[in-house]
């Protein structure tokens with residue numbers, strides 16, 4: 001049997017993203033012997049966390065009550081309110097803890113100034129943060145094994161005994177005093193997505209890690225863990241349809257939508273492109289496009305607004321005439337021209353155009369309306385980005401308590417099984433998204449899981 005740990009670890013951490021690293025660092029700080037198993041090769045380590053940019057934290061400038069109100073506004077009232085309040089309270093400690101483990105900060109990006117009060121931005125992004133965590137962990141004596149997938153957890157009567165793993169040398173069993181499951185959601189599992197969303201799922205892009213297949217999430221639920229979150233929901237934004245099927249990261253997101261119109265492959269508009277300001281509008285378009293034929297849409301705009309949004313990775317289609325643009329888009333030119341002309345006629349040009357606020361410059365007599373930032377598309381060249389739904393993460397989760405212990409269906413915790421990050425985020429985030437809160441959840445519960453698992457694993 002290959003890959004057996006030389007010394008039985010106190011804490012086995014499954015996963016290699018933010019939650020896992022926070023758990024490993026905290027468990028090591030608490031004196032535990034820690035073994036971390038990451039499914040991917042070292043160059044792909046960091047899961048979805050490597051694509052992040054910021055974390056949301058409570059502070060004197062951003063009071064806990066306001067943070068909670070913001071959360072409830074996006075996710076609805078069904079969250080575990082007590083756990084959410086607890087998470088927010090513990091987020092205060094994160095900046096100092098993160099700095100002590102290698103995090104460095106940078107100013108908020110231009111264009112997202114409203115986040116500078118609520119969110120801290122990582123210098124160099126999530127990849128740099130994760131690299132710093134790995135360096136600290138290895139220096140502190142955490143053993144990290146890559147290309148090692150946990151296939152199954154053996155749990156008897158609520159007690160974790162060993163994990164079955166697959167490593168390059170072969171399959172093995174690894175015993176440990178406690179386990180922290182930090183292996184993310186199931187957004188990388190096409191078959192699971194097909195079960196919940198039908199064939200449309202074949203056309204979704206996975207913005208983050210294709211390795212997050214939810215294997216252990218599913219297994220914990222089968223083993224009797226309490227089911228939390230939303231089994232059908234996922235967070236999805238509009239991504240460039242030319243992006244890779246997975247691992248496209250942040251740069252494939254298309255921010256052009258409010259600056260023009262969006263048509264489906266039949267050349268028809270289907271939603272209000274001027275409905276609300278970031279971050280709300282940003283999260284709704286993935287779902288809207290998922291409901292269109294072929295899960296394909298196009299953001300169409302003209303020269304007037306070029307340069308007003310963050311340029312995405314791929315260049316737009318570009319043409320002097322709409323019929324030529326339609327040719328590049330692969331859609332019917334007559335339908336596109338009809339839609340653009342109908343939209344142009346409906347623009348209320350009396351109101352002044354101001355992309356910096358909800359300007360109320362909308363349309364009249366066109367369905368659906370565009371309620372802000374309506375400008376006639378009349379100045380060539382014309383541009384288009386092809387769009388597909390890009391999944392960020394899923395909302396299904398295992399129930400946990402304030403000690404990050406996985407709860408059984410009866411509400412009693414498993415003895416030595418802890419969870420952190422996306423695998424338990426659905427306790428406090430069931431719908432929508434509050435920018436930076438994914439990293440808050442993973443960091444708060446990663447730390448707690450690591451500390452608790454170290455105590456429990458050393459005693460085992």
Ligand SMILES: Cc1cc2nc3c(=O)[nH]c(=O)nc-3n(C[C@H](O)[C@H](O)[C@H](O)COP(=O)(O)OP(=O)(O)OC[C@H]3O[C@@H](n4cnc5c(N)ncnc54)[C@H](O)[C@@H]3O)c2cc1C
Pocket residue numbers: 014015016017018019020037038039040045046047048049050051052053054055056148149150151182183184185207208209211212213214215216249250391392393420421422423435436437438439440442
């Ligand atoms: C493009 C993008 C941008 C984002 N930006 C932000 C942001 O700025 N701020 C924010 O707060 N959130 C952001 N998010 C959400 C954020 O990424 C997640 O909330 C967070 O990273 C989840 O951390 P995690 O550790 O739970 O999962 P991950 O970081 O995804 O880590 C899971 C790890 O588990 C490994 N794994 C899976 N199964 C197994 C197994 N069976 N055995 C061993 N290893 C396994 C995977 O390989 C992976 O490394 C973003 C997400 C995406 C996709």
